[in-house]
Amino acid sequence: MKAARYHARGDIRIEDVPTPEASPGTVLINVAWCGICGTDLHEYLDGPIFVPPAGFPHPISGEAAPVTLGHEMSGTVAALGEGVTDLSIGEHVVVEPYIIHDDVRVVPGVEYQLSPDMNFIGLAGRGGGLSEKIVVERRWVHSVGDLPLDQAALIEPLSVGHHAFVRSGASAGDVVLIGGGGPIGLLTAAICKAEGLTVVLSEVSAARKAMALRTGVADRVLDPTEVDVPDEVRTFTDGRGADVAFECSGVDVVLDTLLEAVGPGAVIVNVSIWGHKPVVDLEKLVVKEIDLRGTIAYANDHAATIELVRSGRLNLAPFITGRIALDDLVEHGFDQLIHHNEDHVKILVHP
Known part of the structure; x- marks a missing residue:
């Protein structure tokens, strides 16, 4: 079968690899769609980062570059390994793409995202969504019911936003400021809006500002090249400032703006x-006793995220801005997101 293989920085190849088969406790999935993530772009431009370099295999997967990319995937169940009885052939599913040690429990209250040697399917081995098929441990497979499979491919990045929301401790009625309107910024805004927060987005890109307003994920959109964002936020919060903020840009001045706002x-x-x-x-x-928190990926967030979308409280369709074939991954996927990133939120690949 065909798969996108990461060999080194700037070197991704579409290659033929053996077709996997379900083993005990696993699920074989026909991949329908896989999103290109910002992490994939980081690997392509600056990596290897999460990808284990050639000659340095990951301690859990035992794999090193070249590896198959792709961790934002949806698909249908093609086969069930021995012992898997709670899924059906043809069922629509998504993957929570973790690689963690077998003895780490995946249950509520366990912060398995912080476990030693944690990494991700589609980055540190065990196949990837940028391939025709993938075999995944049952514990990482989530049914999405009748959710369309293209939208389902956004459940993984949406879960990143959901976990960030949970980490924030925010609640309905709070005013939240989001710095950066890229894919994760917009999807975090969507989560916050669905949870009843007043959402303010700071962003300079005209296309991203328009997307935020068109999709209704932001109540206000502020351009820091046109207005003083902290002053604007204080004005419509009666001088209080935002209750919560999310840094989603990786830009120094944005984080500084959030600290001020x-x-x-x-x-x-x-x-x-x-x-x-x-x-x-x-x-x-220091002087405002601000609590600065980190967040990584997700933990026990997929079920809640799927329910938000299935309930109709959150519509993912508008965030899909491109659909391409696997053979066009670099030219029409990576190159587009690198050179024309303002025009896209999520490009999906159909392997």
């Missing part, structure tokens, strides 16, 4: 994977 005792959640060490004014954090 939130109120005393506020929470800022850093969602970005930074490509450099930021320089920010932490004095603002």
